[in-house]
Amino acid sequence: MPDLGFYLLLIGFLLTVHALAAGLLGGWRRRPELVASGKRALVALAGVLALSSAALVSALVTHDFSVAYVARHTDSHLPIFYTVSAFWAGQEGSLLFWALVLAVGSAFAVRFNLRGLGPATPYVVASLGGVNLFFVAVLAFSANPFERLPATVPDGAGLNPLLRNPGMVFHPPLLLAGYATFAIPFAFAMGAMASRRLDTAWIRATRRWTLLAWFSLTAGILLGAEWAYKVLGWGGYWAWDPVENASLLPWLTGTAYLHSVMIQEKKGMLKIWNLVLITLTFELAVFGTFLTRSGILGSVHSFSGSSLGPMFFAFLAATGVLSFGLLWRRRELLRSENRLEAVLSRESSFLFNNLVLVALAFAVLTGTMFPLISEYVTGEKISVGPPYYNKVAAPFGLALLALTGICPLISWRKATWRNFRNNFLWPLAATVAGTGLLYAAGVGRPLALGLLAACLFVLIVTGLEFVRGARARRRMTGEAARTALRKLIAKNPRRYGGFIVHAGTAVLFVGIVGSSFYQTAVDATLAPGESLQAGDYTVVFRGLEPARDPSRESVYAKLELLHEGAFRGTLRPARHYYPNSDQPATSVAIRTSPVEDVYVILQRWERNGAARLRVMVNPLTFWIWAGGGLMLLGTAIVLWPEPKHAVAAVRVPKEVVCDAA
Amino acid sequence: MRRKVALVFSCLLAAVSMPAAGPPATVEQVASNLICPCGCDNMIVSACVCGTAAQLRAEIGDKLAAGMTAEQIWDDFLRRYGQEILATPPMKGFHLTVWVLPFLAALTAGWLLTRILRRWAARPKADDLSHPPTTIPEDDELLREMQEELRRFQQ
Numbered sequence: 001m002p003d004l005g006f007y008l009l010l011i012g013f014l015l016t017v018h019a020l021a022a023g024l025l026g027g028w029r030r031r032p033e034l035v036a037s038g039k040r041a042l043v044a045l046a047g048v049l050a051l052s053s054a055a056l057v058s059a060l061v062t063h064d065f066s067v068a069y070v071a072r073h074t075d076s077h078l079p080i081f082y083t084v085s086a087f088w089a090g091q092e093g094s095l096l097f098w099a100l101v102l103a104v105g106s107a108f109a110v111r112f113n114l115r116g117l118g119p120a121t122p123y124v125v126a127s128l129g130g131v132n133l134f135f136v137a138v139l140a141f142s143a144n145p146f147e148r149l150p151a152t153v154p155d156g157a158g159l160n161p162l163l164r165n166p167g168m169v170f171h172p173p174l175l176l177a178g179y180a181t182f183a184i185p186f187a188f189a190m191g192a193m194a195s196r197r198l199d200t201a202w203i204r205a206t207r208r209w210t211l212l213a214w215f216s217l218t219a220g221i222l223l224g225a226e227w228a229y230k231v232l233g234w235g236g237y238w239a240w241d242p243v244e245n246a247s248l249l250p251w252l253t254g255t256a257y258l259h260s261v262m263i264q265e266k267k268g269m270l271k272i273w274n275l276v277l278i279t280l281t282f283e284l285a286v287f288g289t290f291l292t293r294s295g296i297l298g299s300v301h302s303f304s305g306s307s308l309g310p311m312f313f314a315f316l317a318a319t320g321v322l323s324f325g326l327l328w329r330r331r332e333l334l335r336s337e338n339r340l341e342a343v344l345s346r347e348s349s350f351l352f353n354n355l356v357l358v359a360l361a362f363a364v365l366t367g368t369m370f371p372l373i374s375e376y377v378t379g380e381k382i383s384v385g386p387p388y389y390n391k392v393a394a395p396f397g398l399a400l401l402a403l404t405g406i407c408p409l410i411s412w413r414k415a416t417w418r419n420f421r422n423n424f425l426w427p428l429a430a431t432v433a434g435t436g437l438l439y440a441a442g443v444g445r446p447l448a449l450g451l452l453a454a455c456l457f458v459l460i461v462t463g464l465e466f467v468r469g470a471r472a473r474r475r476m477t478g479e480a481a482r483t484a485l486r487k488l489i490a491k492n493p494r495r496y497g498g499f500i501v502h503a504g505t506a507v508l509f510v511g512i513v514g515s516s517f518y519q520t521a522v523d524a525t526l527a528p529g530e531s532l533q534a535g536d537y538t539v540v541f542r543g544l545e546p547a548r549d550p551s552r553e554s555v556y557a558k559l560e561l562l563h564e565g566a567f568r569g570t571l572r573p574a575r576h577y578y579p580n581s582d583q584p585a586t587s588v589a590i591r592t593s594p595v596e597d598v599y600v601i602l603q604r605w606e607r608n609g610a611a612r613l614r615v616m617v618n619p620l621t622f623w624i625w626a627g628g629g630l631m632l633l634g635t636a637i638v639l640w641p642e643p644k645h646a647v648a649a650v651r652v653p654k655e656v657v658c659d660a661a
Numbered sequence: 662m663r664r665k666v667a668l669v670f671s672c673l674l675a676a677v678s679m680p681a682a683g684p685p686a687t688v689e690q691v692a693s694n695l696i697c698p699c700g701c702d703n704m705i706v707s708a709c710v711c712g713t714a715a716q717l718r719a720e721i722g723d724k725l726a727a728g729m730t731a732e733q734i735w736d737d738f739l740r741r742y743g744q745e746i747l748a749t750p751p752m753k754g755f756h757l758t759v760w761v762l763p764f765l766a767a768l769t770a771g772w773l774l775t776r777i778l779r780r781w782a783a784r785p786k787a788d789d790l791s792h793p794p795t796t797i798p799e800d801d802e803l804l805r806e807m808q809e810e811l812r813r814f815q816q
Contacts, residue, residue, distance in 0.1 A: 233710060234704065234708045234709060234710050235708060236708055239703065239704060239705075239708070240703070241703045241704075242703070336781075339781055339782070340778060340781035340782045341782065342782055343775070343778045343779055343782050348778050351774055351778070352771075352774070355767070355770050355771060355774055356767070358770075359763065359766060359767035359770060362763060362766055362767075363762075363763030363766075363767075366759055366762050366763055367759060367763075370750070370758075370759045374750070374755065374756065374759075377755055378754075378755055378756075380743075380744055381743070381744065381745045382744045382745060382747075382750045382756065383696045383703065383744075383745050383746070383747060383748055383749075383750075384748075384749070384750060384759060385694075385696050385703055385705055385748030385749065386693075386703075386705055386708075386748060387693060387694050387705070387748045387749050388748065388749045388750070388759070391749075392760075392763055392764075395764075396767070519689075521689055521707070523715065523718060523719075586710060601710055603710060603712075603715055604712065604715070612715065614710070614715075
């Protein structure tokens with residue numbers, strides 16, 4: 001069975017070579033039957049990789065410890081749920097998962113999204129074939145998940161205990177799926193450039209893919225943060241470590257791309273910039289995959305140890321050179337169809353949003369790579385840790401939030417002083433009043449106050465959009481308020497879904513500000529009966545409690561939580577000991593509320609019954625997850641198919657408003 | 662213009678480099694600028710849950726109680742563990758690049774963007790007479806449909 005999986009990879013490799021060659025030749029010689037056969041190769045590839053993946057899952061589930069991957073990442077006691085999730089727990093498996101997502105996406109894209117692309121079609125097939133080719137080649141020749149051990153081992157090494165958590169089961173595949181899906185708009189962009197068909201057809205054809213990639217990446221990043229908070233157990237959710245940064249980079253450029261394509265769709269401008277952005281996003285997604293799985297950033301020296309490094313870098317360089325080379329050759333064709341009417345317009349606010357997002361990505365990339373660069377240049381090892389990113393990212397975050405609020409208030413084409421004043425007066429006044437209240441309530445740190453003011457501004461502006469829209473509907477149709485609101489969103493999911501994402505971002509930032517500026521942490525070693533004070537909370541230690549089940553041994557600390565003297569429940573943080581792991585796993589106890597989380601870590605316990613505890617009060621952390629959920633909900637609404645009739649109905653008022661303004 | 666950019670830039674740099682002023686440092690503040698030497702991935706001492714971090718936090722507490730300032734404590738750690746222990750690179754020499762580069766890049770890009778926008782806005786209106794600038798050819802049908810609908814609505 002495992003051998004079959006490997007042979008399927010080889011067949012897959014041939015199929016990708018065929019898709020690439022047939023696409024190129026079909027385009028060059030104008031032979032549609034070749035292009036059709038290239039398409040079929042991509043559809044077949046999806047089937048072949050699905051079967052190959054099934055072979056890996058079957059090896060995992062049947063505990064075939066003759067396969068190195070199975071022996072390294074599972075053991076015979078592992079529950080079935082986690083055994084299956086080991087598919088993406090290691091390097092080879094996660095690359096297979098990447099390739100699978102890409103191949104299935106490619107198959108759907110060539111089946112359903114090629115209509116209207118005309119001469120670009122063969123080259124889109126070829127580029128999809130090319131990207132698939134790279135990943136299948138890596139699997140078949142360098143990171144084979146089906147590699148056999150010299151001899152079957154009696155039992156496997158088991159899954160890292162930290163990964164035995166539902167959040168961790170879904171976080172990696174969502175992240176990988178997000179990375180892989182960005183390859184589809186990239187391939188379409190390459191096809192468009194190669195064929196000189198450079199209107200908005202490729203953007204329209206891949207709009208849903210881009211959104212799907214963004215949704216998946218966002219969900220993956222959020223689940224990763226939640227996993228860090230609830231399982232890793234250090235009291236935070238984002239440590240700015242290289243792997244986290246690697247997932248943020250394509251997210252930032254992808255977000256910029258999502259916004260700037262709107263300008264091309266509406267006005268035929270920014271064609272070059274959009275091609276640059278999708279190339280960057282794809283390159284960063286591949287870079288992220290590579291970083292996640294190689295650990296090169298530990299040191300420059302670990303890089304040479306793996307043959308994957310040179311392969312990935314060669315691929316990144318080749319696609320980068322090809323894409324930017326094509327862009328250079330086509331620069332004459334990429335002239336804007338329209339001119340900008342005023343510097344102060346919504347178009348330019350989109351561009352500044354792009355600027356901030358890309359600059360932030362550049363800052364994060366600089367910080368992530370700097371230890372390597374510095375070691376190379378000065379020979380000295382240095383660290384670039386969270387304080388660096390917090391300081392550097394804060395001004396960008398502030399600018400981004402401010403733009404999120406300002407953008408919907410500026411008219412398309414040209415903002416006049418009058419509509420500027422009309423639109424800004426009330427939201428700004430309300431924000432100033434709200435900020436004053438926050439200051440009076442004790443938010444004294446300037447940066448925290450600034451960020452919260454920006455969040456407030458975004459929420460007010462976004463709220464107003466819904467209120468105004470619903471009111472206009474009610475006036476015209478006489479619907480009830482709730483119906484008007486629902487129909488407003490249903491008739492224009494792109495616009496209002498987008499606003500929900502913006503509101504979600506602001507809510508998420510409220511959580512980030514609360515938890516990072518106002519966290520309280522207390523360390524103490526307590527004997528049974530003793531207590532400690534953290535903020536307004538008292539934690540009473542009632543003693544240790546051992547427990548044992550088939551997979552692990554555990555020690556729990558029994559705690560009582562009091563808030564200003566009133567009993568608020570019990571907490572049981574623990575340390576777990578797994579037979580196959582020399583590192584104990586901590587499991588934190590969290591009491592969550594919209595105001596603040598009480599977060600308790602059992603750091604150590606003593607034979608005499610004492611416990612060393614770390615108790616934190618994390619204000620507003622709840623809103624990070626709420627805001628994240630809102631962002632995903634908004635994206636889902638944007639993804640919702642809009643009826644053709646509704647498209648017309650919603651686009652008119654905007655144009656009319658613009659013309660009237 | 663250039664002077665304005667220089668001013669914004671120096672303000673930004675000053676804001677970033679400003680040490681946390683105000684009340685004397687807490688253990689959390691001192692520990693949050695140190696990377697845990699335990700080998701955990703880039704984790705700061707104030708957050709790391711390993712035994713080493715707990716020990717270092719206790720040590721920082723003792724040192725603060727003995728009257729040392731945050732800077733003195735960081736210097737002491739720097740001597741013992743090397744530059745790698747500090748969570749942020751020093752703002753001098755080659756390491757200044759990591760602090761300056763992001764802002765320099767953003768401001769340069771911002772300046773370029775403003776220039777480009779001005780140039781675009783100044784472009785002649787030559788083709789505007791034939792068709793209004795907001796319509797994209799593909800949208801013509803859509804637009805007609807929309808206007809039709811609008812008319813019906815207003816009636």
